[in-house]
Amino acid sequence: xxxxxxxxxxxxxxxxxxxxxxxxxxxxxxxxxxxxxxxxxxxxxxxxxxxxxxxxxxxxxxxxxxxxxxxxxxxxxxxxxxxxxxxxxxxxxxxxxxxxxxxxxxxxxxxxxxxxxxxxxxxxxxxxxxxxxxxxxxxxxxxxxxxxxxxxxxxxxxxxxxxxxxxxxxxxxxxxxxxxxxxxxxxxxxxxxxxxxxxxxxxxxxxxxxxxxxxxxxxxxxxxxxxxxxxxxxxxxxxxxxxxxxxxxxxxxxxxxxxxxxxxxxxxxxxxxxxxxxxxxxxxxxxxxxxxxxxxxxxxxxxxxxxxxxxxxxxxxxxxxxxxxxxxxxxxxxxxxxxxxxxxxxxxxxxxxxxxxxxxxxxxxxxxxxxxxxxxxxxxxxxxxxxxxxxxxxxxxxxxxxxxxxxxxxxxxxxxxxxxxxxxxxxxxxxxxxxxxxxxxxxxxxxx
Amino acid sequence: xxxxxxxxxxxxxxxxxxxxxxxxxxxxxxxxxxxxxxxxxxxxxxxxxxxxxxxxxxxxxxxxxxxxxxxxxxxxxxxxxxxxxxxxxxxxxxxxxxxxxxxxxx
Numbered sequence: 001x002x003x004x005x006x007x008x009x010x011x012x013x014x015x016x017x018x019x020x021x022x023x024x025x026x027x028x029x030x031x032x033x034x035x036x037x038x039x040x041x042x043x044x045x046x047x048x049x050x051x052x053x054x055x056x057x058x059x060x061x062x063x064x065x066x067x068x069x070x071x072x073x074x075x076x077x078x079x080x081x082x083x084x085x086x087x088x089x090x091x092x093x094x095x096x097x098x099x100x101x102x103x104x105x106x107x108x109x110x111x112x113x114x115x116x117x118x119x120x121x122x123x124x125x126x127x128x129x130x131x132x133x134x135x136x137x138x139x140x141x142x143x144x145x146x147x148x149x150x151x152x153x154x155x156x157x158x159x160x161x162x163x164x165x166x167x168x169x170x171x172x173x174x175x176x177x178x179x180x181x182x183x184x185x186x187x188x189x190x191x192x193x194x195x196x197x198x199x200x201x202x203x204x205x206x207x208x209x210x211x212x213x214x215x216x217x218x219x220x221x222x223x224x225x226x227x228x229x230x231x232x233x234x235x236x237x238x239x240x241x242x243x244x245x246x247x248x249x250x251x252x253x254x255x256x257x258x259x260x261x262x263x264x265x266x267x268x269x270x271x272x273x274x275x276x277x278x279x280x281x282x283x284x285x286x287x288x289x290x291x292x293x294x295x296x297x298x299x300x301x302x303x304x305x306x307x308x309x310x311x312x313x314x315x316x317x318x319x320x321x322x323x324x325x326x327x328x329x330x331x332x333x334x335x336x337x338x339x340x341x342x343x344x345x346x347x348x349x350x351x352x353x354x355x356x357x358x359x360x361x362x363x364x365x366x367x368x369x370x371x372x373x374x375x376x377x378x379x380x381x382x383x384x385x386x387x388x389x390x391x392x393x394x395x396x397x398x399x400x401x402x403x404x405x406x407x408x409x410x411x412x413x414x415x416x417x418x419x420x421x422x423x424x425x426x427x428x429x430x431x432x433x434x435x436x437x438x439x440x441x442x443x444x445x446x447x448x
Numbered sequence: 449x450x451x452x453x454x455x456x457x458x459x460x461x462x463x464x465x466x467x468x469x470x471x472x473x474x475x476x477x478x479x480x481x482x483x484x485x486x487x488x489x490x491x492x493x494x495x496x497x498x499x500x501x502x503x504x505x506x507x508x509x510x511x512x513x514x515x516x517x518x519x520x521x522x523x524x525x526x527x528x529x530x531x532x533x534x535x536x537x538x539x540x541x542x543x544x545x546x547x548x549x550x551x552x553x554x
Binding site: 061063064075078079080082083084086087089109110111112113114117118 | 458460474475478490491492493494495496497498499517518519
């Protein structure tokens, strides 16, 4: 019979929290029976080395004296490992607080025979593991609520617009992300309080069983996978914000890989790891933002996406007009083009209210003016004046339409057609999205 | 505060303190406890490590010598007091249970 040759080393992604320790142990035991012994880790993966297929008992301990920054056992942890090894357990992996042991003697005494102590260790380990994500989630939630209250557009203002496919996707993405981690927090607190009461009543704490742990792990994998697909598909919308977000995700992934390499190096210890963990994001973030800005300035994004002012939205058509600007000129001049991430961030400084709800920004990579914030009529006029001054350069053609007596210049940016209407006292710009003409739009408006 | 938590000793705590009536190296305590309790009580290395830590903080035991990573401990007078109290409490419980003895003897 043909037998498939086993690889010497394999890697498996395993997402599980300390409280789901039983399902982790069970997974390692299953791998050992299949001939792979847990031997190391790198970034988000666990490494397994080929071994004699055998039943082995695994025990994972979240050692309370170890730090999450430990890449290898420090003095205290070494002492603890000595205790365990003298009791017949073999140490096979050390990642932060997590210490993994196995034994071939299936009747060997467990490392932690005090269930209350084990519960306390696991809860402490679990809390510290999840805390950064909960804080991040809380921060996002806070930012979302602020954005909703101020009704402005910034990197966090995805959730309250449902005017485009992109907006809907981002709403689903952010709210699902926040809700998921909020649910996990509630679950954790319920678990903790229930067990605390059990301990108080002299009962043994109830740890998450293998089946429960597997279910939670599956749920998490499916959920995060689905979110990633939404995020990935949003990229095809080609917007600046999603691109910036995607770069951030890539940077975090890259950072994890670099961190993993550093943790394995000779100079790695608790102190250097803490310094690395603090310094690395400080170095990477400006690089990431710099890269984004470079692409932005080199015209790589084409046009910006704007969710503003979809006052007349029909099935396929939306019109944007820029009228009724109430923000003072000085305020805009103070901030315009000063922000690092250009107008998307600039807009966030302007509170939107009833008097000032029609602003939107413009960008055209072919123009010298990369981004213009047009909540201010003066700036919009200046933008249009510049555009008109260079009309031949940018291929603006004067056209006549039956929906207006004024002069109209048209030009196209990606999927939208812009109509610059010059009247006696003002210049207006109308934008029509999709494969429709202004006549179609007028017809549609009249029919409604 | 730490001392209050040892007013009543758990079974493993009681045996660990008995084992430390003689100077013992940390890892030898586990086998000593097993020997003393005729294999009835087993203390895992993780449990023992945390317990020694707590006893040291409560000054119920003290470190006697360090050889590399190997540390030896012995009970202190405060630890002895605690273990005597526990012994007396258990004895009192036995004496108070004379009715149970009668029940057993039928």
